[in-house]
Amino acid sequence: MSSFYSKKWYQRWWGVLIIIFLILIVISFIASALYVYNTKKDIESGKIKIDPETGEIFDKKELIEGTNNYYLGAKNPKLTIVMFADLNCPYCKKAFDLVTNKIIKEYSNRVKIIYRDLPIMGKDSIVLSLASRCAGEQGKFWDMTGKLFEKQGEFKLEELPNMAQSIGVNKQQFINCMAEERYINQIRQDGIDAEKMNIERTPTYMFNEYKASGHIKEDQFKLYINQILKNTKNERN
Numbered sequence: 001m002s003s004f005y006s007k008k009w010y011q012r013w014w015g016v017l018i019i020i021f022l023i024l025i026v027i028s029f030i031a032s033a034l035y036v037y038n039t040k041k042d043i044e045s046g047k048i049k050i051d052p053e054t055g056e057i058f059d060k061k062e063l064i065e066g067t068n069n070y071y072l073g074a075k076n077p078k079l080t081i082v083m084f085a086d087l088n089c090p091y092c093k094k095a096f097d098l099v100t101n102k103i104i105k106e107y108s109n110r111v112k113i114i115y116r117d118l119p120i121m122g123k124d125s126i127v128l129s130l131a132s133r134c135a136g137e138q139g140k141f142w143d144m145t146g147k148l149f150e151k152q153g154e155f156k157l158e159e160l161p162n163m164a165q166s167i168g169v170n171k172q173q174f175i176n177c178m179a180e181e182r183y184i185n186q187i188r189q190d191g192i193d194a195e196k197m198n199i200e201r202t203p204t205y206m207f208n209e210y211k212a213s214g215h216i217k218e219d220q221f222k223l224y225i226n227q228i229l230k231n232t233k234n235e236r237n
Contacts (some may be wrong), residue, residue, distance in 0.1 A: 063193050063208050068186060069114050070141045072104045077112035079228050082206040084118040086195055087128035091215045093149040095203040097220055100146065107225060115145065117190040118202050124157060127178075129187045131160045134177035135169050143167045 008015070034178040064082055083099060085092040099113050117132075119125030128148055135144030147163060157165065160178070177183075194204070197211070203212040207224055216224075 001135075010059055010188045034145050054217070058211070063196060064209065065114055066116055066190060066193060069116055069190075070113040070136060071187055072100065072113050073112040074110060075112070078110045078226060078232050079107075080112045080208060081225075082113065082116055084116050084190070084199055084202055084204045084206075086117075086119050086125050087145070087201040088119075088125045088152065089202045090152070091198050092203045094154050094215060095196050096145065096149050098216075098221065100142065102218060103221060103225070104220075108146040108200050110229060111225065112182065115185045116194070117143075118194050118199065118204070119187065120200075120202060121192070126184075126187060127157055127160075130178055130181060131174075133183035133186065134165070134174050135164050137177060137182075138173065140169050144145070144169070185227070 043127065065080060066082075071115055081103075083098070085096065104113055105110065117129040119129045132141055132145045132148060135141055144164060147167060151163070161171050161175050164174045185236060194200075198205075199211070199213075201213050203215075204211065205216070210224075210228070212224065
């Protein structure tokens with residue numbers, strides 16, 4: 001009995017629990033302090049932005065590039081180009097042909113091109129965005145998007161399942177995906193992010209953090225890329 005009562009409080013089971021609880025509080029406090037410090041640092045550097053209207057904190061890179069979007073080119077690029085497009089937009093058709101057939105071939109080891117939806121030309125545009133994404137779940141996003149641009153204005157929406165089937169997509173799976181509007185939330189998120197960045201027209205490009213809108217000719221496009229790549233190289237040196 002004497003040995004029991006001679007134990008210090010921190011040697012008893014409830015004392016051990018108190019110590020563990022206090023350690024967890026300290027760890028939590030340190031983690032919170034580090035989060036606040038790192039967040040403050042990222043805000044000051046521009047990596048994280050605060051929405052002036054809502055006070056919402058968001059990651060600038062994620063805002064520009066989005067998540068789970070399709071891309072071409074380098075996995076670890078020196079330059080990321082994000083293209084906001086509408087599948088009913090004539091200039092987007094020219095832009096898509098330029099970036100997928102010329103730009104990405106010349107800069108594939110240095111540049112990543114991300115496609116984001118901005119269907120601003122009516123309900124049909126949203127349906128077309130869904131069609132590209134539904135084909136995308138079967139590995140045919142770029143094929144379907146290219147076909148929709150190629151045949152722009154030449155088909156009816158009822159023909160979409162047959163168009164998808166013609167490029168190797170399982171027709172019934174595609175129909176089910178379209179009926180469920182399976183990717184509508186991702187398309188809406190692209191629109192929400194575009195609004196945050198004051199993007200209102202298509203095509204609009206984000207060259208890293210630099211914005212350019214409208215039809216850009218090939219030589220001008222390459223000029224933008226080369227200048228940014230040059231500046232990036234100089235900054236690292």
